[in-house]
Amino acid sequence: MKIIMLGAPGAGKGTQAEMISEKYGLPHVSTGDIFRANIKNGTELGKEAKKYMDAGQLVPDELTVKILLDRVAQDDCKNGYVLDGFPRTIPQAEVLDKALTELGDKVDYAINVDVPDENIINRMSGRRACVTCGATYHVVYAPTKVEGICDKCGSELILRDDDKPETVKNRLEVYHKQTQPLIEYYDKKGVLKEVDGTVDMNEVFNSIVSILA
Ligand code: AP5
């Protein structure tokens, strides 16, 4: 099963992708997490990506597409995956479609987690992220057992550099201009599913499970 998570920054793509990954045994592939791991490790890719991420802009397609295609070519992705944060532009979606078509394959579901802009800023300021394993928490809505420490792997949690309110505003603008058109793109392909992302995260997950069932 190949699933794409669509939605604005902070809509809950990562949260839901992780839950899908656990329930269905699919790898959770997040381009944002791959970039953040590279930034943490000081790689050239990380240095390049950071310039764009800190400004709330998208990392150029050439760079992003390559790392994504390399990642999904790995063995653990053979039976499917959940893509979180990719594609984010029409050209990225076209590259993915082409790569899948060459393998005689296709995207099964594009799930749009719908959350209006007004709810987003509040979610971002309370988010805490684990750069080691990619887990996501929220100080109010999804707290850890020990403050500041990842429940899953014990690493220290960070506040993402791009979660400052000014940067979030830019990210939302970029989302509406460059990423939102993907909703229509996948609708035309007949694989779009919409879920209300404003309700409790377990309720959002129940809606997703009923779509995938
Ligand atoms: P990325 O890491 O993908 O960030 P994003 O799309 O902006 O989305 P977020 O991770 O911020 O939000 P999310 O939807 O995953 O929400 P989450 O589950 O954390 O990308 C970062 C940057 O990398 C981009 O800006 C770009 O520069 C670059 N990049 C990445 N991919 C790229 C690509 N393909 N092309 C080009 N550039 C790329 O939830 C948010 C918070 O809300 C959490 O604290 C969570 O606990 C909480 N929450 C979740 N669900 C609920 C709920 N139902 N109720 C209450 N709280 C909730």
Ligand code: MG
């Ligand atoms: Mg995320």
